[in-house]
Amino acid sequence: MASSLKPPEVPLELHAINREKLLNSFRQHLTETSCPLHGFGGEEKNRYCTDHIELFRQESYFAYLFGVREPGFYGAIDIATGKSILFAPRLPSEYAVWLGEIKPLSYFQERYKVSTVYYTDEIVGVLYDQYKGSGKPLLFLLHGINTDSNIFSKPAEFEGIEKCKTELNMLHPVLSECRVLKSDLELAVIQFANDISSEAHVEVMRNTRVGMKEYQLESMFLHHTYMYGGCRHCSYTCICATGENSAVLHYGHAAAPNDRTFEEGDMALLDMGAEYHFYGSDITCSFPVNGKFTSDQKFIYNAVLEAHNAVINAMKPGVSWVDMHKLAEKIILESLKKGSAIVGNVEDMMVERLGAAFMPHGLGHFLGIDTHDPGGYSKGTERPKEPGLKSLRTSRELCEGMVITVEPGCYFIDALLVPAMENAKTSKFFNREVIGRFKDFGGVRIESDVLVTSNGSKNMTNVPRETWEIEAVMAGAPWPLNQKI
Amino acid sequence: MASSLKPPEVPLELHAINREKLLNSFRQHLTETSCPLHGFGGEEKNRYCTDHIELFRQESYFAYLFGVREPGFYGAIDIATGKSILFAPRLPSEYAVWLGEIKPLSYFQERYKVSTVYYTDEIVGVLYDQYKGSGKPLLFLLHGINTDSNIFSKPAEFEGIEKCKTELNMLHPVLSECRVLKSDLELAVIQFANDISSEAHVEVMRNTRVGMKEYQLESMFLHHTYMYGGCRHCSYTCICATGENSAVLHYGHAAAPNDRTFEEGDMALLDMGAEYHFYGSDITCSFPVNGKFTSDQKFIYNAVLEAHNAVINAMKPGVSWVDMHKLAEKIILESLKKGSAIVGNVEDMMVERLGAAFMPHGLGHFLGIDTHDPGGYSKGTERPKEPGLKSLRTSRELCEGMVITVEPGCYFIDALLVPAMENAKTSKFFNREVIGRFKDFGGVRIESDVLVTSNGSKNMTNVPRETWEIEAVMAGAPWPLNQKI
Numbered sequence A, B: 001m002a003s004s005l006k007p008p009e010v011p012l013e014l015h016a017i018n019r020e021k022l023l024n025s026f027r028q029h030l031t032e033t034s035c036p037l038h039g040f041g042g043e044e045k046n047r048y049c050t051d052h053i054e055l056f057r058q059e060s061y062f063a064y065l066f067g068v069r070e071p072g073f074y075g076a077i078d079i080a081t082g083k084s085i086l087f088a089p090r091l092p093s094e095y096a097v098w099l100g101e102i103k104p105l106s107y108f109q110e111r112y113k114v115s116t117v118y119y120t121d122e123i124v125g126v127l128y129d130q131y132k133g134s135g136k137p138l139l140f141l142l143h144g145i146n147t148d149s150n151i152f153s154k155p156a157e158f159e160g161i162e163k164c165k166t167e168l169n170m171l172h173p174v175l176s177e178c179r180v181l182k183s184d185l186e187l188a189v190i191q192f193a194n195d196i197s198s199e200a201h202v203e204v205m206r207n208t209r210v211g212m213k214e215y216q217l218e219s220m221f222l223h224h225t226y227m228y229g230g231c232r233h234c235s236y237t238c239i240c241a242t243g244e245n246s247a248v249l250h251y252g253h254a255a256a257p258n259d260r261t262f263e264e265g266d267m268a269l270l271d272m273g274a275e276y277h278f279y280g281s282d283i284t285c286s287f288p289v290n291g292k293f294t295s296d297q298k299f300i301y302n303a304v305l306e307a308h309n310a311v312i313n314a315m316k317p318g319v320s321w322v323d324m325h326k327l328a329e330k331i332i333l334e335s336l337k338k339g340s341a342i343v344g345n346v347e348d349m350m351v352e353r354l355g356a357a358f359m360p361h362g363l364g365h366f367l368g369i370d371t372h373d374p375g376g377y378s379k380g381t382e383r384p385k386e387p388g389l390k391s392l393r394t395s396r397e398l399c400e401g402m403v404i405t406v407e408p409g410c411y412f413i414d415a416l417l418v419p420a421m422e423n424a425k426t427s428k429f430f431n432r433e434v435i436g437r438f439k440d441f442g443g444v445r446i447e448s449d450v451l452v453t454s455n456g457s458k459n460m461t462n463v464p465r466e467t468w469e470i471e472a473v474m475a476g477a478p479w480p481l482n483q484k485i
């Protein structure tokens, strides 16, 4: 099988609907009425001083509103009239020789379903023409902190901006909040990203052999999602961790570049997701590289799987994400206790936040145009301070239309376990002998992308999860298992 | 066949030799003796305001001297003693949980074969300790223009730099010149990048089918070079142009993203090269997507191939690259004349620079850690001003040890041909009927990476070039053709 999927045509009304949502939301917050908003797309970047141009990927807020794949654009939405305006860069005639056809403005108008398109050097003039009031037109610019990176988005800059009044505080929270609840058109794209990524995970699993290098699994994933899904970008750098590396949560970057040769007896933890038309997926599968779980591997794997399933079953509107995190922790601790890795009262362990010694990261995060989609800490939502919980990328209550990852994990990380075993309050919980058996185990993470529905949740990811399903698929069975070949 | 190759272990003495070369060269230019030089590596970058970290690729000058794959390093070489010093970032303890083992300084010392390693927060102290003279230590910082991008490299910055004297003009030209002539160890890496990329080109060619999307060819190339060659980076964004797109010289970027479905009768122009341990390759193959050249396709293809071969045969130390460019142009014009696409005296055409209407780009460029490696216009070398020639990335005489691409092309670009056919001085050369036949043809480029040897040249690229070789390989023959299966 090559693939059962093919890349869908995405209706660019998707972004018109996003704009409409912003308009409606913005109008509710406004006292003044006639004022355009303004967003700015990204630019291509050179690598250092060279003429090596990095492959451009649109800034996410701009992509949300306009869906523009080309660099150098600006965009505005007139709140009074609802008109949307794109500003395209005026390209030099040599562009046609080196970079391709210089498209007329009408091309962008039609493709991106906006009211009008001008050149970027016309911005101020157009804004004044649009603006019917007296004095300077007021622009709401995007400026606000990303609560995962702590970096502020850079407000748009252009020649003549000083001729306008600018407001920096309103757009970012309103627009971020719009991005939290996904529309049906957005969900369809996220579903495709999940479908092709799920299929690629299965393909990788099936082709994993002892003696391979971690990056070969990355290569197979990238190839499958691009070749058959048209996904040129990934949502994030692939994490292909085997053996001990699977305890490094964000393995795979340049200083730890998926370059280990894996061995008989290793577990693999593969966290990989493709992006399609800006929208991402974020999926983790964990499995033994030789295709057969040992009893220890099954023990840890099933602890995590039980947590994963329990959370998905408990999810529905109104449920607190902090509670879901604690639910996952509790189930993992109970399983570890059953397997005698830890001893004592699980409620006491919860009070001491013992779960964070095994799962230092948050249970999951919003997913959309960014892998860690914004809006996790909207105004009035506070970040917890306790170990484990402080790593949560949101502490909100679930609402219908949120897409959030469910990614419990259980890791054996010396940097966490050694201090916890020495700590007066937590040392009593550990069975050192059993813990010692897992010294080089690494870790297990199971991650699915889950939509909150009106009365529950829907798992958008479709990969083998039960140990016997994984073993069957790795032995060559089709996926789904009951499928005819 | 999966691959006949496997990624070689690169001896990191390669970079020690590079440093030695710089030292020797620098000492010749110096009057003062005791002063360290200073280079700065790159940093990881976030995508806009998000916590999405782009995959880090080391800055090229820094990679040349130190071969460091991790971000956030500084490096220095003491000219007086020849000692090399790396400065590693001091990582917070959470790094061990999220990003991996915090390696001791001795790890970097051993891996990168430097004299000593300190932390980046120790730079000024160490420089003062090293420096035996009176007053402030003098640092030569990297600052100079890249003649392809016209961007200046950014000199190193660090806390306390004001306690040192700095010099900005000397290091860049000397270091750029070091990069022009490749050492044997460098050549071995470039050869591997060529080997795996050549093999991947053959693989792509063999799997090309009418009805595919351009990006599927890109995906196959990326997969082959990563899966079997361990090449995580490409030298540049893949150009997978079919039909008319093959006349767009730098097709494949975000605004023209290799997304055309190709058709019976199209030519493909695939310009793709993998990078291995910082060193790149840059290879273009052109072929009919259905595996059989038409007579028109053969006509243009052979015109370019003849130019490609003639240049490689003429290359040797002392030969001017401008002359090589003119040689390629002349051969292409003669062929076009033979095929009646143009008429008249070829010498007259050369005077009018008619070649630039068919090949607007330069014949080739230095290749190394950057695809467009620096040093093309060293001090005293001037950029030609005539059409075509002004696009040359170097006008130098060839020297033994240079690696330069030979990439003649012939394109049918309306934006160039229409004005040339209207121009009083060049209109007479065109046979409009024949030229008209090629309106939607696109273009052909043939590109190999060639080493200048002591008495000639060596083609490091190994792909089918003759039309019958291409047809045989596309029909399933092994490559090289005489190889037993």
Ligand SMILES: [Mn+2]
Residues within 6 Å of the ligand: A282, A365, A405, A407, A447
């Ligand atoms: Mn995730």
Ligand SMILES: [Mn+2]
Residues within 6 Å of the ligand: B282, B365, B405, B407, B447
């Ligand atoms: Mn080239």
